[in-house]
Amino acid sequence: MLILTCPYCGVTAEETEFHGGGEAHLKREGPGSDDAALEGYLFHRENPRGVHFERWRHVYGCGKWFHAARDTQTLEVFGTYPAQTTTPPEDLLATIRDKRPGFTWRGIS
Template sequence: MLILTCPVCGVTAEETEFHGGGEAHLTRHGPGSSDDEFQSYLFMRENPRGVHFERWRHVYGCGKWFHAARCTTTLEVFGTYPAQTTEPPKDLRKTISQKRPGWTWRDLT
């Protein structure tokens, strides 16, 4: 079970108080984009063993969206950060590097 801390209201709770929102930091390709871009936006997702970035919503609490970085094999949560960003914050990536040296996710390391 994941123990997540909502960065909006500061509450730490287990995952049943939240709702997963799928992969984080997707670029939405809509009208005017190429077929390839649209196809990959719709269907192509990461399926990592290890470090993963996801969107979560504090559905039974403050109702706000946020991001979480976690490990898919151990369910360790490296950290959570606000939804209003397009990439994970530097200090969080540093923390992950200390715990999982050599991790990669898309083009992030």
């Protein structure tokens, strides 16, 4: 059971109040992109054992999308942050580096 904190309404609730939305920080490949880039955008996903970044929606609450960083092995949630960003905030990354030295995720480390 994950315990997540919605960055918009500040509620800390268990995961049944939320809905997972897959991997975070995907960059859309639109018209003009090559086949390999589009294939990666559509199909290639991280499946790490350890640090992972995901999108979640506070579906039964305020309805907003947000991001969460967690450990898939221990279910520890490092933190959540608003959706209006393309990269995790630096202070959260510092926390994760502290707890999981040497982690890498899609070029983030």
